[in-house]
Amino acid sequence: xxxxxxxxxxxxxxTDRLRKEIEEFVCLSEQELxxxxxxxxxxxxxxxxxxxxxxxNAQHEYFxxxxxxxxxxxxxxxxxxxxxxxxxxxxxxxxxxxHTQSKATLTIDCLEKTTAFSLTLEQRDxxxxxxxxxxxxxxxxxxLALLTLQKRILCFLSxxxxxRYHHILSVYPGLIQRVPKAMIASYLGVSRETLSRLSKxxx
Amino acid sequence: xxxxxxxxxxxxxxTDRLRKEIEEFVCLSEQELxxxxxxxxxxxxxxxxxxxxxxxNAQHEYFxxxxxxxxxxxxxxxxxxxxxxxxxxxxxxxxxxxHTQSKATLTIDCLEKTTAFSLTLEQRDxxxxxxxxxxxxxxxxxxLALLTLQKRILCFLSxxxxxRYHHILSVYPGLIQRVPKAMIASYLGVSRETLSRLSKxxx
DNA sequence: TCCTGAACAGGACAATTGTCAATGAATTGA
DNA sequence: TCAATTCATTGACAATTGTCCTGTTCAGGA
Numbered sequence: 001x002x003x004x005x006x007x008x009x010x011x012x013x014x015t016d017r018l019r020k021e022i023e024e025f026v027c028l029s030e031q032e033l034x035x036x037x038x039x040x041x042x043x044x045x046x047x048x049x050x051x052x053x054x055x056x057n058a059q060h061e062y063f064x065x066x067x068x069x070x071x072x073x074x075x076x077x078x079x080x081x082x083x084x085x086x087x088x089x090x091x092x093x094x095x096x097x098x099h100t101q102s103k104a105t106l107t108i109d110c111l112e113k114t115t116a117f118s119l120t121l122e123q124r125d126x127x128x129x130x131x132x133x134x135x136x137x138x139x140x141x142x143x144l145a146l147l148t149l150q151k152r153i154l155c156f157l158s159x160x161x162x163x164r165y166h167h168i169l170s171v172y173p174g175l176i177q178r179v180p181k182a183m184i185a186s187y188l189g190v191s192r193e194t195l196s197r198l199s200k201x202x203x
Numbered sequence: 204x205x206x207x208x209x210x211x212x213x214x215x216x217x218t219d220r221l222r223k224e225i226e227e228f229v230c231l232s233e234q235e236l237x238x239x240x241x242x243x244x245x246x247x248x249x250x251x252x253x254x255x256x257x258x259x260n261a262q263h264e265y266f267x268x269x270x271x272x273x274x275x276x277x278x279x280x281x282x283x284x285x286x287x288x289x290x291x292x293x294x295x296x297x298x299x300x301x302h303t304q305s306k307a308t309l310t311i312d313c314l315e316k317t318t319a320f321s322l323t324l325e326q327r328d329x330x331x332x333x334x335x336x337x338x339x340x341x342x343x344x345x346x347l348a349l350l351t352l353q354k355r356i357l358c359f360l361s362x363x364x365x366x367r368y369h370h371i372l373s374v375y376p377g378l379i380q381r382v383p384k385a386m387i388a389s390y391l392g393v394s395r396e397t398l399s400r401l402s403k404x405x406x
Numbered sequence: 407t408c409c410t411g412a413a414c415a416g417g418a419c420a421a422t423t424g425t426c427a428a429t430g431a432a433t434t435g436a
Numbered sequence: 437t438c439a440a441t442t443c444a445t446t447g448a449c450a451a452t453t454g455t456c457c458t459g460t461t462c463a464g465g466a
Contacts, residue, residue, distance in 0.1 A: 075361035083357060096350050128342075132335045139331075139342045146345060147299045149352040154286060156359040157392045158278035161423090180443060189360045191424055196445055364453090383413060394454055399415060 014042060017065055018117055021089060025140045026133045036134065039123040045069075045114045052108035058097035060118040064090050067114025068178060072107045072186075082187040085111075085172055085179075091141065111179055161190045162198045217245060220268055221320055224292060228343045229336045239337065242326040248272075248317045255311035261300035263321040267293050270317025271381060275310045275389075285390040288314075288375055288382075294344065314382055364393045365401045 012020065018040065019033050028036065045051055045067070052058055054074065062069065069086035071094065083106065086092030094106040098121060119127075128135040148171070155164045165188060169176065176184065185195040215223065221243065222236050231239065248254055248270070255261055257277065265272065272289035274297065286309065289295030297309040301324060322330075331338040351374070358367045368391060372379065379387065388398040 073357055073361060079361065081357070081360040083353065083360070095346070095353060099346055099350070128339075132338065135335065135338050135342060136331075139338060139345060142342060142345045142349060143298075143302055146349050146352065147302070149349065149356060150286065150298060153352060153355055153359070154276055154284070156356070157284040157286070157389075158276065158282065182443075186360075192444080193425080193446085194423055197423090200445090385413075395414080396416085396455080397453055400453085402415090 014065055014115070014117070017089070018063060021063065022134075022137055026137045028133065032131060032133070035131065036127060039127050040117040040119050043116055043118050045110045045116070047110055047113045050107060050109045052094060052104050052106070054104055054107050056104050057101070058094040058104045059120055061091060061093040061098055061121075061124070062086065062108075062116040062118050064088055064092060065115040065117065067110060067116070068112040069108055069114055069116075070111055070179075070183070072109070073105065074107070080186065081189070082183055085175060085187070087172060087175065087178075091145075111183075156189070161188055161194055164188045164190075165195065165198060217268055217318070217320070220292070221266060224266065225337075225340055229340045231336065235334060235336070238334065239330060242330050243320040243322050246319055246321050248313045248319070250313055250316045253310060253312045255297060255307050255309070257307055257310050259307045260304070261297040261307045262323055264294060264296040264301055264324075264327070265289065265311075265319040265321050267291055267295060268318040268320065270313060270319070271315040272311055272317055272319075273314055273386070275312070276308065277310070283389065284392070285386055288378060288390070290375060290378065290381075294348075314386075359392070364391055364397055367391045367393075368398065368401055 015033075015037055018037065019028070022028060022033075022036065040063075043062075051062075051069070052060075064086045066088060069092050070082055071084040071086070071092060073081045073083055075081060084092060086108075092108065094104045094108065096102070097104040097106070101121060124138070128138065151167075152171075155167050159167065165184070168184060168187060181195055182192040185192040188195065218236075218240055221240065222231070225231060225236075225239065243266075246265075254265075254272070255263075267289045269291060272295050273285055274287040274289070274295060276284045276286055278284060287295060289311075295311065297307045297311065299305070300307040300309070304324060327341070331341065354370075355374075358370050362370065368387070371387060371390060384398055385395040388395040391398065
């Protein structure tokens with residue numbers, strides 16, 4: 001349990017990508033996999049496309065196959081904060097709006113042209129009822145996500161911006177080369193000027 | 204789903220307390236409830252008792268019936284940070300060490316004399332295998348915990364210490380009256396002097 | 407009862423960080 | 437290709453916060 005097999009998946013089909021993701025945690029037969037796949041929908045998004053607006057119903061959860069999404073929050077003063085990036089093999093949504101079926105308070109947009117599987121909560125619930133293994137899968141996946149968030153909170157509590165910067169490198173390998181540093185700063189909760197100054201003193 | 208029924212539970216038995224907690228999310232028969240309870244162990248801890256040391260195996264997850272626990276992390280400079288409080292009806296453990304069955308990096312101690320149910324991972328897994336409803340329960344509970352952590356991260360990103368202080372009031376009602384303000388500061392990630400200054404300008 | 411230590415507020419000062427402004431490099435699109 | 441935009445860096449200054457310190461209050465123990 002809880003080990004990730006990181007290999008090159010560029011030659012795999014989209015369905016094989018999802019199968020691989022699920023089989024990291026539970027084993028499925030061919031039949032079961034086909035059944036699971038029937039509940040997902042393959043989607044293509046353009047760069048800069050907004051796939052969830054604040055105030056919309058958050059109808060889908062996404063499993064990113066290729067590309068890069070981000071989840072942002074507008075605060076009371078109009079500032080934008082990045083809550084999460086969604087690169088390859090990540091699951092992403094406005095969790096609260098999705099699970100409570102309420103209006104989105106977050107925005108999701110595409111930093112790159114993106115391909116993803118989408119799953120509605122209704123389909124997800126059907127899946128779990130029909131196939132307890134999928135409930136096991138979601139529980140393990142959610143538990144892992146919880147641990148990730150706990151580490152990020154520990155970073156806010158115990159680390160300065162410099163350490164947080166190095167932490168994001170490990171959480172999102174390759175991200176630094178794909179997005180402006182201002183977005184990294186927004187994710188870390190510092191101004192871009194502060195992040196810029198870190199590189200001087202702390203390479 | 205996802206609504207909490209906050210009522211006075213002081214007159215309920217310990218088992219009724221746990222039953223109530225589970226029935227917030229899933230329905231159990233009397234037989235099933237008895238089966239579930241068999242997997243838990245009732246435990247009593249003294250004030251100031253350390254129930255998980257850094258480096259120990261995190262063998263238990265706790266459901267707090269009465270009292271107050273806290274989870275702390277020692278950083279590289281020897282400073283202590285409070286990751287979580289565990290008051291009545293909260294679940295608490297070193298999640299990473301527990302779920303990956305590795306050595307604890309966190310410490311759990313009692314801020315008050317505490318009564319709690321404990322559950323080992325082994326018993327938890329047995330429970331989920333025998334009773335899929337319990338897997339549903341843990342999934343919903345974990346999902347809720349995830350949303351809580353996301354909100355805390357949003358607080359770090361978008362709020363100053365003053366807003367974070369008001370946020371903790373809603374997450375842990377009554378906590379302010381039960382712990383020194385220095386602990387609140389540690390949870391918020393600010394010095395106690397800064398927290399003290401907030402009360403002046405922002406009552 | 408007195409003593410001791412914890413808790414807390416507040417002052418003084420230093421360090422960090424945010425904000426604003428300017429510059430130059432790099433990228434994009436017509 | 438050129439113009440426009442985006443992005444990163446840097447300096448100056450203000451605001452916030454951390455650190456160190458003192459003094460007061462209060463609760464618990466000898």
